[in-house]
Amino acid sequence: MKVLANDGISQSGIDALTAAGFEVNTTNVAQEQLINYINENDISVLLVRSATKARKDLIDACPNLKIIGRGGVGMDNIDVEYAREKGLKVINTPAASSSSVAELVFGHLYGGVRFLHDANRNMPLEGETKFKVLKKNYAKGSELRGKTIGIIGFGRIGREVAKIALGAGMKVIYNDAYIDEADVTVDFFDGQSVSFHFESQPMAEVLSESDFISLHVPAQKDYIIGAPEFDQMKEGAAIVNASRGGVVDEVALIAALESGKISFAGLDVFENEPTPAIKVLMNGRVSLSPHIGAATNEAQDRIGTELATQIISILK
Numbered sequence: 001m002k003v004l005a006n007d008g009i010s011q012s013g014i015d016a017l018t019a020a021g022f023e024v025n026t027t028n029v030a031q032e033q034l035i036n037y038i039n040e041n042d043i044s045v046l047l048v049r050s051a052t053k054a055r056k057d058l059i060d061a062c063p064n065l066k067i068i069g070r071g072g073v074g075m076d077n078i079d080v081e082y083a084r085e086k087g088l089k090v091i092n093t094p095a096a097s098s099s100s101v102a103e104l105v106f107g108h109l110y111g112g113v114r115f116l117h118d119a120n121r122n123m124p125l126e127g128e129t130k131f132k133v134l135k136k137n138y139a140k141g142s143e144l145r146g147k148t149i150g151i152i153g154f155g156r157i158g159r160e161v162a163k164i165a166l167g168a169g170m171k172v173i174y175n176d177a178y179i180d181e182a183d184v185t186v187d188f189f190d191g192q193s194v195s196f197h198f199e200s201q202p203m204a205e206v207l208s209e210s211d212f213i214s215l216h217v218p219a220q221k222d223y224i225i226g227a228p229e230f231d232q233m234k235e236g237a238a239i240v241n242a243s244r245g246g247v248v249d250e251v252a253l254i255a256a257l258e259s260g261k262i263s264f265a266g267l268d269v270f271e272n273e274p275t276p277a278i279k280v281l282m283n284g285r286v287s288l289s290p291h292i293g294a295a296t297n298e299a300q301d302r303i304g305t306e307l308a309t310q311i312i313s314i315l316k
């Protein structure tokens with residue numbers, strides 16, 4: 001049987017599928033040629049990431065397709081319900097990138113408390129001529145150890161963030177609209193593990209008690225963090241958003257950064273992707289990354305092997 005991984009798949013995924021007797025094709029077929037290509041090449045499994053779309057027209061026009069697989073979480077580019085009504089299996093890999101996103105959160109946090117985002121902007125410009133000035137500017141760093149992180153959204157990624165925070169000696173509190181309590185187990189390299197029990201706290205408490213706030217909620221209709229929420233935060237708190245653009249009101253964020261209410265923000269996602277607001281990009285108190293939370297080799301490997309495992313169990 002043939003698998004078309006139209007947006008690519010890791011070598012580990014190709015190897016697992018090939019070993020199970022599948023033929024894996026990684027040609028990137030243009031969207032408008034995809035229906036013909038699938039039918040002419042007798043493709044049974046279409047794998048996509050976020051670029052390729054699998055809409056009703058494709059589902060109707062490709063009767064031999066058995067599985068549509070999304071490497072990653074969001075399936076906005078697939079007409080999932082319609083495909084399932086037509087008897088196709090639709091699969092994804094929601095947990096494969098959770099720890100990658102969580103590590104990126106700590107990249108922003110550890111960088112932020114030592115001003116690395118700003119130092120990396122200014123050292124190339126002034127490091128040679130104003131070294132001592134810069135040294136003084138970035139002298140008042142702080143540590144994460146002993147501080148409180150408030151996690152908003154305690155699902156897969158939120159709990160991975162909690163694990164790293166616990167390992168780093170932080171106090172963890174969370175708010176989740178649907179998960180009232182949760183256990184988190186931190187595993188160590190030598191086989192030891194320690195479990196922690198948490199209960200969701202009201203949003204107002206999480207906002208007012210946290211030194212750092214990290215958001216891990218799905219896309220929402222309204223902002224989760226806007227001007228009223230920034231007002232409730234501690235003076236000098238920091239915020240990281242590696243969930244979805246549109247969860248944080250960027251106008252209110254810039255105001256909170258400019259007033260000093262918030263000391264820094266780490267953003268991996270933006271309201272207006274792929275053309276984020278210049279005011280956000282140019283603010284020296286924002287640590288920036290271009291929506292790369294899931295983009296690690298390890299996550300891509302896990303995505304590939306998880307897709308392969310699911311495909312094999314469905315079709316073999």
Ligand SMILES: NC(=O)c1ccc[n+]([C@@H]2O[C@H](COP(=O)([O-])OP(=O)(O)OC[C@H]3O[C@@H](n4cnc5c(N)ncnc54)[C@H](O)[C@@H]3O)[C@@H](O)[C@H]2O)c1
Nearest residue numbers: 153154155156157176177178216217218219242243293294
């Ligand atoms: N930056 C990246 O590259 C990247 C990569 C993967 C996922 N994500 C995003 O990260 C987010 C979290 O992913 P996940 O896998 O942890 O999802 P998840 O579904 O496992 O967890 C989300 C949690 O948010 C909670 N929640 C929903 N609405 C809420 C609200 N209004 N207030 C408080 N809690 C609320 C849910 O109950 C759930 O427990 C998603 O938006 C996803 O798109 C980003």
